[in-house]
Amino acid sequence: MIGFLTLFNKEVLRFWRVSFQTVLAPMITALLYLMIFSHALSHHVSVYPGVGYIAFLVPGLVMMSVLQNAFANSSSSLIQSKITGNIVFVLLPPISYVQFFLAYLLAAVVRGLVVGASVLIGTMLFTPVHIAMPLLSLAYAILGGGMLGALGIIAGIWSEKFDQLAAFQNFLIMPLTFLSGVFYSIHSLPPFWLDISRFNPIFYMIDGFRYGFFGQSDVSLSVGFPVVVGCFLALSAICLILLQRGYKLRY
Amino acid sequence: MKNVPAISVERISKRFGGLQALKNVSLTIEQGEFFALLGANGAGKTTLISILAGLARADTGEARIMGHCVQHDYRAARRHLGVVPQELAYDPFFTVRETLRIQSGYFGLRRNDDWIDEILTRLELLSKADSNMRSLSGGMKRRVLVAQALVHKPPVIILDEPTAGVDVALRQSLWQFIREINQTGHTIVLTTHYLEEAQHLCRRIAMLKLGELVALDDTASLLKAAGDLELHIAVNPDHLPPELLSRAKSLGNARYCLALASADELEQVLCVLRTAGVSLEDVSLHRPDLEDVFVQMMERT
Numbered sequence: 001m002i003g004f005l006t007l008f009n010k011e012v013l014r015f016w017r018v019s020f021q022t023v024l025a026p027m028i029t030a031l032l033y034l035m036i037f038s039h040a041l042s043h044h045v046s047v048y049p050g051v052g053y054i055a056f057l058v059p060g061l062v063m064m065s066v067l068q069n070a071f072a073n074s075s076s077s078l079i080q081s082k083i084t085g086n087i088v089f090v091l092l093p094p095i096s097y098v099q100f101f102l103a104y105l106l107a108a109v110v111r112g113l114v115v116g117a118s119v120l121i122g123t124m125l126f127t128p129v130h131i132a133m134p135l136l137s138l139a140y141a142i143l144g145g146g147m148l149g150a151l152g153i154i155a156g157i158w159s160e161k162f163d164q165l166a167a168f169q170n171f172l173i174m175p176l177t178f179l180s181g182v183f184y185s186i187h188s189l190p191p192f193w194l195d196i197s198r199f200n201p202i203f204y205m206i207d208g209f210r211y212g213f214f215g216q217s218d219v220s221l222s223v224g225f226p227v228v229v230g231c232f233l234a235l236s237a238i239c240l241i242l243l244q245r246g247y248k249l250r251y
Numbered sequence: 252m253k254n255v256p257a258i259s260v261e262r263i264s265k266r267f268g269g270l271q272a273l274k275n276v277s278l279t280i281e282q283g284e285f286f287a288l289l290g291a292n293g294a295g296k297t298t299l300i301s302i303l304a305g306l307a308r309a310d311t312g313e314a315r316i317m318g319h320c321v322q323h324d325y326r327a328a329r330r331h332l333g334v335v336p337q338e339l340a341y342d343p344f345f346t347v348r349e350t351l352r353i354q355s356g357y358f359g360l361r362r363n364d365d366w367i368d369e370i371l372t373r374l375e376l377l378s379k380a381d382s383n384m385r386s387l388s389g390g391m392k393r394r395v396l397v398a399q400a401l402v403h404k405p406p407v408i409i410l411d412e413p414t415a416g417v418d419v420a421l422r423q424s425l426w427q428f429i430r431e432i433n434q435t436g437h438t439i440v441l442t443t444h445y446l447e448e449a450q451h452l453c454r455r456i457a458m459l460k461l462g463e464l465v466a467l468d469d470t471a472s473l474l475k476a477a478g479d480l481e482l483h484i485a486v487n488p489d490h491l492p493p494e495l496l497s498r499a500k501s502l503g504n505a506r507y508c509l510a511l512a513s514a515d516e517l518e519q520v521l522c523v524l525r526t527a528g529v530s531l532e533d534v535s536l537h538r539p540d541l542e543d544v545f546v547q548m549m550e551r552t
């Protein structure tokens with residue numbers, strides 16, 4: 001148990017020590033998106049009745065930050081440790097693979113939540129924010145952070161070089177988050193793209209998170225919630241199998 | 252628990268693609284031993300250590316640390332083992348003390364500062380305790396690696412070239428420290444390319460060659476088997492008495508080499524020379540050292 005807590009603490013400290021890059025920078029990026037998109041699109045995009053575009057954008061940006069940063073945390077920590085060789089320090093001790101998984105996963109969730117909260121507080125400077133069901137949104141943020149944290153663990157284990165990880169980030173994470181309805185309601189899309197969006201698990205996370213703000217969503221939570229939980233469990237299972245086998249970590 | 256070997260390796264083989272890194276290696280190291288694992292670059296030392304540490308998996312065979320299988324009972328095996336890895340690695344986010352506290356935590360130890368302070372003192376790192384790992388010199392980083400392997404006071408300690416890049420004074424104080432640890436009952440296994448270190452420190456030695464165990468014996472027996480004591484002399488005049496000439500090897504320039512069965516024989520040789528009126532210009536005794544043994548072993552096919 002102490003082994004797990006130490007690893008978790010170390011992973012949190014690792015990003016906290018460089019919070020300028022790991023918290024402040026993504027927060028500023030999200031706020032820039034808010035200013036640019038709200039300026040450019042607020043008169044062109046109609047979202048939910050009774051919900052202004054800026055208000056609509058806020059939860060999308062918050063959740064996008066949670067997801068991207070959770071992924072970044074576990075994946076970058078693992079690839080750095082692998083490349084610099086200091087991964088041996090966590091491979092030598094009697095830390096079980098389940099503890100290993102949970103420590104990296106929870107640290108990723110914490111990073112996601114810290115950045116998400118910073119973005120939320122930042123947006124409050126620009127626009128009033130009202131959250132109808134904060135606990136529901138929090139649950140979605142934790143689940144979403146967990147899912148991307150797990151995906152980050154997989155990416156970190158699989159990648160052998162930084163550019164492989166960058167490819168993962170640029171060709172999978174970025175398109176999936178940008179095309180997940182952060183900036184629009186998928187009902188404004190042509191039917192073909194609407195159908196495609198339904199295969200994007202990140203869409204369900206953003207949608208559910210936003211439901212917590214407005215009580216309105218693109219698809220029913222009775223569909224969205226199981227999808228999110230299912231994806232989280234599936235990715236976690238893959239992580240555990242990889243770690244148990246020592247895939248690319250123990251040769 | 253008392254009589255279980257510190258390390259047991261049974262018919263371990265490991266292949267990397269087309270390369271057989273370890274071939275059917277078996278060896279047992281008892282508790283309390285000071286043991287050297289020697290071999291040329293690429294012989295398989297680090298691979299064997301990695302298997303013991305659970306960093307690599309053997310294709311066949313079984314390895315145990317204090318009786319715990321490194322595969323099936325990996326947590327117990329790792330708790331009993333401290334490894335100083337060959338590759339210099341460090342986490343640039345932390346100071347030396349933080350690094351050691353974190354490493355203690357990984358082994359389930361929460362308040363370990365007294366021992367950490369002692370290790371830091373013995374390894375002459377105390378003045379660097381609060382420096383970031385990044386700012387340390389290479390030799391200091393290696394000492395931190397040694398410290399990290401010791402935080403949990405493991406009964407079995409494996410050091411993979413711990414003195415590479417460490418200066419002379421520290422090498423000696425490091426070995427002094429390790430020797431004391433050994434005297435309190437900890438088993439020590441080391442690899443090094445400084446063979447005089449191994450000869451000096453280790454009671455027993457294994458040699459690997461291209462993944463195969465080619466020697467496994469007491470240091471003393473290996474040295475004895477490597478050949479006799481040799482007496483090198485330069486004489487004046489260059490006229491060795493016949494009873495000596497018959498068994499001497501000429502090295503040219505009035506220099507000769509005589510094999511002695513024991514140190515006792517020296518007296519007799521000197522006596523013969525004195526009687527023959529031959530004086531000695533120079534004399535030296537050469538005892539085969541571990542380097543000679545090593546070269547012999549590696550040349551043998």
Ligand SMILES: Nc1ncnc2c1ncn2[C@@H]1O[C@H](COP(=O)(O)OP(=O)(O)OP(=O)(O)O)[C@@H](O)[C@H]1O
Binds near residue numbers: 290
């Ligand atoms: N991960 C790996 N993948 C492929 N080959 C490897 C790997 N690790 C080691 N080898 C090969 O296995 C052989 C044994 O390597 P090992 O590192 O065990 O040697 P060593 O005895 O420790 O040498 P040195 O004295 O140089 O440290 C070498 O030929 C090496 O190239």
Ligand SMILES: [Mg+2]
Binds near residue numbers: 296297298337411
């Ligand atoms: Mg080696």
